[in-house]
Amino acid sequence: MPGHHPGVPQPGGLRCVAAIGGQGPAVAVKQAGTTGKVKIVAMDRDEATLQFIQEGVIDASIAQRTYMMTYFALQMLYDLRNNRIKFTDD
Numbered sequence: 001m002p003g004h005h006p007g008v009p010q011p012g013g014l015r016c017v018a019a020i021g022g023q024g025p026a027v028a029v030k031q032a033g034t035t036g037k038v039k040i041v042a043m044d045r046d047e048a049t050l051q052f053i054q055e056g057v058i059d060a061s062i063a064q065r066t067y068m069m070t071y072f073a074l075q076m077l078y079d080l081r082n083n084r085i086k087f088t089d090d
Contacts, residue, residue: 012039016041018041019046020048021043022041022043022058022061023052026042026058036056041058044061077087
């Protein structure tokens with residue numbers, strides 16, 4: 001493997017927690033020729049991530065229900081304002 005150093009462990013998998021987080025590792029894995037050897041789980045469903053999934057470079061992606069984020073944020077603010085959420089001092 002290019003850039004491999006004997007005695008240095010190689011990653012078996014990568015997880016990405018941002019929308020574009022899977023793209024960088026996918027490019028690196030593809031360029032290193034290690035597609036299929038390093039598992040990648042990305043986040044969201046942007047076009048580049050979906051393309052890397054089709055190519056077999058990214059193994060999976062977790063898509064969020066982004067349309068629900070605003071709803072839950074407003075619900076939490078409402079609950080906070082109406083004392084439905086209790087905070088503790090510790």
